[in-house]
Amino acid sequence: MKKICLVLLGLCGMLTTLPAQVRNEFLLEKNWKFTREDNPEFVNPSFNDSKWQSVTVPHDWAIYGPFSAQNDKQDVAIAQDGQKEAMEHAGRTGGLPFVGVGWYRTQFDVPQFAPGKRAFILFDGAMSQANVYINGEKVGYWPYGYNSFHFDITKYLKPGEKNTLAVRLENLPESSRWYPGAGLYRNVHVIVTEDAHIPVWGTYVTTPEVNKQFAKINVQTKVELPEGADLSKYSLVTSIWNPNKQKLTETTTSLSQLPYNNGSVNQEFIVRTPTLWSPDMPALYVAEARLYESTALKDIYSTPFGIRSIEIIPEKGFFLNGEKTVFKGVCNHHDLGPLGAAVNDAAIRRQIRILKDMGCNAIRTSHNMPAPELVKACDEMGMMLMAESFDEWNVAKCKNGYNLLFDEWVEKDLVNLIHNFRNNPSVVMWCIGNEVPNQWNEGDCKIAKRLQDICHREDPTRPVTQGMDAPDAVVNNNFAAVMDVAGFNYRPQLYKVNYKKLPQGIILGSETASTVSSRGVYKFPVERKAMAVYDDNQSSSYDVEHCSWSNLPEDDFIQHEDLPYCIGEFVWTGFDYLGEPTPYYTNWPSHSSLFGIIDLAGIPKDRYYLYRSHWNKAERTLHILPHWTWSGREGETTPVFVYTNYPSAELFINGKSQGKRTKDLSIGIDSSYTDAAKAAFERQKRYRLMWMDTKYEPGTLKVVAYDKDGNAVAEEEVHTAGKPHHIELTADRKQLTADGKDLSFINVRVVDKDGNLCPNDTRQIKFEVRGAGSYHAAANGNSASLESFQAPHMKLFSGQLTAIVQTSEQPGIIFFEASAPGVKGAKIELISK
Numbered sequence: 140m141k142k143i144c145l146v147l148l149g150l151c152g153m154l155t156t157l158p159a160q161v162r163n164e165f166l167l168e169k170n171w172k173f174t175r176e177d178n179p180e181f182v183n184p185s186f187n188d189s190k191w192q193s194v195t196v197p198h199d200w201a202i203y204g205p206f207s208a209q210n211d212k213q214d215v216a217i218a219q220d221g222q223k224e225a226m227e228h229a230g231r232t233g234g235l236p237f238v239g240v241g242w243y244r245t246q247f248d249v250p251q252f253a254p255g256k257r258a259f260i261l262f263d264g265a266m267s268q269a270n271v272y273i274n275g276e277k278v279g280y281w282p283y284g285y286n287s288f289h290f291d292i293t294k295y296l297k298p299g300e301k302n303t304l305a306v307r308l309e310n311l312p313e314s315s316r317w318y319p320g321a322g323l324y325r326n327v328h329v330i331v332t333e334d335a336h337i338p339v340w341g342t343y344v345t346t347p348e349v350n351k352q353f354a355k356i357n358v359q360t361k362v363e364l365p366e367g368a369d370l371s372k373y374s375l376v377t378s379i380w381n382p383n384k385q386k387l388t389e390t391t392t393s394l395s396q397l398p399y400n401n402g403s404v405n406q407e408f409i410v411r412t413p414t415l416w417s418p419d420m421p422a423l424y425v426a427e428a429r430l431y432e433s434t435a436l437k438d439i440y441s442t443p444f445g446i447r448s449i450e451i452i453p454e455k456g457f458f459l460n461g462e463k464t465v466f467k468g469v470c471n472h473h474d475l476g477p478l479g480a481a482v483n484d485a486a487i488r489r490q491i492r493i494l495k496d497m498g499c500n501a502i503r504t505s506h507n508m509p510a511p512e513l514v515k516a517c518d519e520m521g522m523m524l525m526a527e528s529f530d531e532w533n534v535a536k537c538k539n540g541y542n543l544l545f546d547e548w549v550e551k552d553l554v555n556l557i558h559n560f561r562n563n564p565s566v567v568m569w570c571i572g573n574e575v576p577n578q579w580n581e582g583d584c585k586i587a588k589r590l591q592d593i594c595h596r597e598d599p600t601r602p603v604t605q606g607m608d609a610p611d612a613v614v615n616n617n618f619a620a621v622m623d624v625a626g627f628n629y630r631p632q633l634y635k636v637n638y639k640k641l642p643q644g645i646i647l648g649s650e651t652a653s654t655v656s657s658r659g660v661y662k663f664p665v666e667r668k669a670m671a672v673y674d675d676n677q678s679s680s681y682d683v684e685h686c687s688w689s690n691l692p693e694d695d696f697i698q699h700e701d702l703p704y705c706i707g708e709f710v711w712t713g714f715d716y717l718g719e720p721t722p723y724y725t726n727w728p729s730h731s732s733l734f735g736i737i738d739l740a741g742i743p744k745d746r747y748y749l750y751r752s753h754w755n756k757a758e759r760t761l762h763i764l765p766h767w768t769w770s771g772r773e774g775e776t777t778p779v780f781v782y783t784n785y786p787s788a789e790l791f792i793n794g795k796s797q798g799k800r801t802k803d804l805s806i807g808i809d810s811s812y813t814d815a816a817k818a819a820f821e822r823q824k825r826y827r828l829m830w831m832d833t834k835y836e837p838g839t840l841k842v843v844a845y846d847k848d849g850n851a852v853a854e855e856e857v858h859t860a861g862k863p864h865h866i867e868l869t870a871d872r873k874q875l876t877a878d879g880k881d882l883s884f885i886n887v888r889v890v891d892k893d894g895n896l897c898p899n900d901t902r903q904i905k906f907e908v909r910g911a912g913s914y915h916a917a918a919n920g921n922s923a924s925l926e927s928f929q930a931p932h933m934k935l936f937s938g939q940l941t942a943i944v945q946t947s948e949q950p951g952i953i954f955f956e957a958s959a960p961g962v963k964g965a966k967i968e969l970i971s972k
């Protein structure tokens with residue numbers, strides 16, 4: 140049990156006779172028992188669960204496999220994808236065994252709990268249909284697997300005794316369009332307070348005025364008091380702390396105002412010359428509320444927040460702190476590839492680091508409530524968030540999906556999302572739905588308005604959007620018009636005409652591109668194609684293939700660059716995810732997506748550098764594709780693309796110039812989306828440098844980049860790889876925390892004797908970990924590979940994979956070793972403190 144919050148007397152600086160701690164919060168991580176059996180007996184404290192599997196939470200029961208086409212095989216027609224007749228979709232939800240029942244049990248002490256205290260249990264998310272029992276009694280039920288929820292467990296806990304918590308979860312078949320994960324995949328918190336306390340999610344901090352000179356901070360704090368309490372004896376002392384942990388200001392308010400203020404205390408503060416929160420400067424302040432009964436400290440509750448303003452100005456765009464800001468965003472699912480849905484801070488922060496290096500400034504949590512760890516990391520690292528809620532309302536996309544819950548749960552689910560995250564500065568927009576089939580129905584704009592009104596009621600400071608993929612319907616039935624922000628999924632060619640019909644004066648690309656590619660796989664001839672399928676179940680990394688409803692990255696770039704009312708995009712997707720192997724719907728063993736800019740192993744695909752060249756203005760990008768190891772293609776046309784933010788470059792093959800290419804900035808929106816222009820890659824000429832007729836010969840590809848004055852300023856080379864020679868290892872982090880949770884992601888690749896990647900190598904690599912950590916998982920980004928993520932060996936895909944090592948709680952050195960037949964192995968040491 141880890142103590143997260145420990146409030147000591149010394150902190151409050153007052154003379155009192157209180158016990159040392161007034162609020163205790165800890166996670167239930169260890170000592171869980173788990174089974175896939177189902178029996179009502181499991182709620183009984185006396186039930187003997189010693190034969191069950193021992194697990195730690197967060198835990199995703201399905202990620203251990205085995206993969207099978209039979210797991211949640213869906214014989215359906217996916218209407219959104221234009222399918223008219225039902226067909227087999229084996230890998231749609233990842234081919235992993237998440238369907239069915241799972242039980243978790245744990246016994247825990249709550250030494251801080253005593254008569255007169257209060258206790259709460261908070262689940263950050265439980266997949267799904269959670270029934271919660273303590274000491275044999277039912278505490279509550281929460282069906283939606285992505286949401287956080289909490290229960291008052293004061294009356295169920297036994298002071299001074301062991302308490303038994305049992306949780307029954309159940310996932311229905313055909314309830315999802317992707318891999319949802321399974322189990323207690325997010326953290327479980329126990330919170331113990333005094334009788335007078337600030338409840339879970341009890342504060343709401345807003346910044347109604349923000350400028351360079353000052354910010355006005357409003358803090359509303361809910362307070363719960365014992366029945367019949369004399370309000371005049373209670374006071375709330377709230378202080379504001381700056382990012383350097385210095386106290387700036389403090390206000391004391393008597394609780395006598397409570398009845399006139401909806402059970403909340405309202406306090407205002409002025410902060411002079413505030414440091415404003417932004418992706419470049421993620422400055423966090425803290426509002427610390429202390430509740431007193433006379434001089435006795437009863438509770439202390441800290442709320443990190445940011446000072447920032449957001450505004451949408453018609454015709455002009457989205458403004459953060461008064462500066463026009465275009466969303467350079469990605470949609471991400473919640474799964475963490477080989478870790479499944481089990482939340483992990485190190486894995487989340489690694490994703491954000493990779494995205495930030497690409498120049499990405501925003502994530503859409505498609506299509507559900509995010510994990511608190513993601514929101515916190517975005518606050519701290521500087522990443523805007525569009526926090527989403529649902530993939531369907533009361534009309535089904537999946538027969539057992541959210542439509543079954545909508546009527547009873549939609550308001551409760553939205554309220555929890557908003558109360559959970561309305562203090563987080565990274566969250567800049569709420570999203571009430573994704574391509575909900577209601578969008579087609581006349582009159583269902585009323586549902587959209589109702590859900591948006593709930594968001595406004597709970598948080599009037601943020602705009603609300605939804606992603607709509609039926610542009611013609613939604614601009615004619617008011618579905619788009621009622622939204623603060625009309626979010627369009629795909630069909631950017633219609634932005635211009637729809638903009639004219641809509642009242643908001645702005646357009647958001649809520650979901651864009653859905654370009655498909657497999658890292659390191661190149662298809663010839665290089666042609667723009669929709670829904671192309673190949674025998675190897677891969678898509679071309681020349682970045683020229685997309686879905687029938689979607690397009691290439693440049694078809695979105697051009698809109699958001701040339702149309703002032705376009706406020707940016709969220710690309711489908713940042714990272715590959717489990718499930719939805721489009722276009723390989725029926726092609727088992729495909730079971731994970733090809734949409735990612737970054738693959739399932741977290742390794743950037745070529746497309747990463749295209750986005751980086753366009754989005755990351757601060758760093759230089761000069762990336763060449765394809766690889767240049769094409770035994771058997773000698774003399775054949777093998778185009779070369781360069782993704783760069785230099786305006787022009789010259790390509791050399793074995794020293795022979797192939798000519799200079801310059802980005803054609805004259806290419807505009809109107810003429811460049813005809814069939815002929817698409818086939819001729821007109822728009823690509825504005826953003827990529829392309830040599831379409833180059834012939835392969837082994838040797839060296841060299842590119843020399845020129846600045847706008849024609850000076851040669853940078854160069855890059857790619858060499859034909861020789862014989863595979865040795866393994867090379869690179870860890871994303873070598874200094875780790877000895878907390879039993881921290882992870883290092885190690886890039887494993889086979890190279891020739893000179894260090895050139897062997898891009899076609901698929902040999903199996905064996906891993907061994909000794910010392911202060913253990914082997915955790917691996918992934919290679921091959922969406923058609925059914926290898927176990929947890930076995931300590933895996934095949935390379937296009938010469939690379941990622942192995943993941945986890946620390947133990949013992950500090951020390953972790954020794955990681957990779958070996959394979961035919962090449963020299965490699966070792967790396969990590970330090971865990």
Ligand code: GAL
Nearest residue numbers: 219573574608650653686711
């Ligand atoms: C969209 C949908 C996403 C994903 C994507 C694939 O229509 O919102 O969840 O399915 O298509 O292109």
